[in-house]
Structure formats: C-alpha cells, structure tokens
Amino acid sequence: MKKSYHHGDLKQTLVGTLYELVNSEPLEHLTVRFLTDRLGVSRTAIYRHFPSKEALFSAVVQKAFDALEAALAEVAVEQDPLQRLHGLGGAYLDFALHYPRHYRLMMNDQWRVYREHGCSDCEDKRKGGAFEIVIDACRAAQAAGALREEDALTQATAFWAMVHGIASLTIDGHLPEEEMGALYESLFRMSCEGMCR
Amino acid sequence: MKKSYHHGDLKQTLVGTLYELVNSEPLEHLTVRFLTDRLGVSRTAIYRHFPSKEALFSAVVQKAFDALEAALAEVAVEQDPLQRLHGLGGAYLDFALHYPRHYRLMMNDQWRVYREHGCSDCEDKRKGGAFEIVIDACRAAQAAGALREEDALTQATAFWAMVHGIASLTIDGHLPEEEMGALYESLFRMSCEGMCR
C-alpha cells in the first residue's frame, strides 16, 4: 500500500474519519484544515466531493441517524411490547449519552435543508426508519392490550418527545447525568400510569 | 444628546442590542464586527466589558432566562392547579416558538461553564426561578388532590422534559410547527391519564 496521488475513496474516507473525530474532538476543532491535515490531503480536497463543509457534515449526520436506527433495531426484537418500548427508550438514551456530539449534530436545525432535500416529503423526521420502529412497538402494544387504543403516531411522538427531552437536557448540562437512568424509569412509569388522580 | 467618546453604558447596550439582534439575525451573522459596527464603536470595544464574545453571549442567555421566567410568572397566577400547570407548559412553548434562537442559545451546552460559575451549587438548572414556579404548581396540584402524591421535583422534571422535548424537536424542524399545539394537548392529557391500560 503506497501513498498515491489519487486517494481512491476519499469521499467515504472523509465522512468516516469525520464521524470518528466527532467522538473525540469538540465541534469547534473540526475545521476543514484539521480534517484534511489528518488525512494528508490538501485543504481544498473536500470540494471535489462536497459542495461545502456543511454538506460534508450533513453526510456525517446521516451516518449517525443510521447508527441510531441500528441501535434501536437491535433491541426491537424484544417480544413483550411494553418491555420493547421501554428498551427502545433506553437504547435511545444510551446512544445520546455515549455519542452526545453526534446526537447534538443530528438534532441541529442547521441540516434542515439537507433533511428536506434528502427525502421527497418529509417536513418532519418521523418518516425515518428509526421512528417507524417506535410506531410499530406502539401498535404491537395496543394489539396486546398494554397500551390504550389511540393514534399510534401520536403515542410514538409523545414517547419520542419525552425521551428526547431527557436526553437533550442531560447532555447539555441542565440535568445531572447520573440521574438520567432513574429519571427515565420515573417518566416511563408516570406516562404509563398517569400523573393525575 | 451627542455622540461622545465615552459611550456611557456600553456594557448594557451591548447586551441589550445583541439580545434584540438574536431575534432578527441568524446566529452566524452575529459577529463581533456586526454588533460593534451597528453600535458605532470599535471592533475591540467589547473587551473592556467582557473577557470574550462567549461571555457577552452568556449575558444575553441570562437575560433570556429572565424573560422566560417572567413569562411563566405571568401565567402562574391561575388558581386551578392543573390549569396552572397546563398554562405554564403553554407559555413555555410560546416562548420557544416566538424566540427560537434565544431558546436554542439558552439550552446550548456552550454556556455550561457560565451557568456553573454563575451560581454556587447548580449542577443542574432546576435551581433557577423558572423551575421553582413549576415545582410550586405541582405541589399545589398535589395539595388540591389533582396530582398523585409523588416527589414534586420528579414530577416537575418530567413535565419540563416533555415540554422541552416538544419545543426542541419543533423549532429544530423535526416536527411540523403547526401541529405543536395539538401535540401539547395530546401529551398533557396522556401524561395525566396515563397511556397504559
């Protein structure tokens, strides 16, 4: 293997390397120069493959969404429908806690234009595969008589908002990290049983 | 009133002007040059009053938290405790929807160091005045027999996470803006009555 003039697969290498760097480096360090220096290519090499730094980052965001979907799919095999829903929320929170910079990137409104350009009719992200998994779990729980028979999309959205709320407030330092697990258990129970009496 | 060499109250003018500009300009336009040019002072004038651009922004964030607290305090006069809780969530969502850039700034983990430096023992933001209003509403609802007698802090945190989840996903384009109101009604009802059966 020799260092050649043509890199071979620079596009995928750029996305993959940046994806890894997001783990270890704060966002403000991730300049075009930092990335290209690490790869040993010129500063302007990215513009052969992406129209802008923003477009490159949005490819990384897409990869992160795929990783989240894979993590959710892994725990979606659970048979008991309420347990499955519980496990999906847990896996979601684990992802956010282990990859906080990826998670922030995914949720950032900066990539709105890329999200909307990427698919045909997705004003909201709920069309994505990860969200389908949650809707399916709600439908299954309804069929099993564990969940009230309401609109499954609304139920899944409620669940997402709750879990995202916990994740987001925690990784941005508004809630103590070590209490996240216990908070999730409390909220899951509350939303199941109801807070009113 | 003449344009003098000494500005008089440049510090407060910087914070106030920037606070207003956050409304009308995207964050990436809000450079030190943009702000100082608008005020007719030199580019480096901010460093007399703040150690960095970041510190200036964190003062704007503090002002935004004060504004949110004021908005919540306004609806906290409602007597019926469950209605009061409902109104608090609604006012919170209104704030996020009307001032999305302020809201993102407030939640950004970039100011963590300033949040922690600002007060003596606040690893989490729940010590703040805005959150106290929500806890009080939970306690009042418990006393009135409208809410289950559980830890009020946990209940208030649950409520915050839910409302922040809706706000955050909506203003960052993951959920359609026009459905936010209806989603809040659904979630409020669900968390009250419970989703399981």
Added chain:
DNA sequence: ACCTGAACACCGTTCAAGT
C-alpha cells in the same frame, strides 16, 4: 477609565494550474 487601529493567527472557499 475607556476606546481605537493596526496586527496576528485563524477560518471556509475560489480558481487557475498541475498530474
């Protein structure tokens, strides 16, 4: 005490030129 102007080390991006 408060503000300025030149300078510095960065940044993303362009474009003509090289292979």
Added chain:
DNA sequence: ACCTGAACACCGTTCAAGT
C-alpha cells in the same frame, strides 16, 4: 477525473497607543 497552492474575504482577539 482528481488534487494542489496561492489567494481572498472573513473571523475573534491582542496590544501599544491615543483621549
């Protein structure tokens, strides 16, 4: 087709100097 190197218009911040 793919990559480079010099250049451009930005950015936050420092610092000696002015009032």
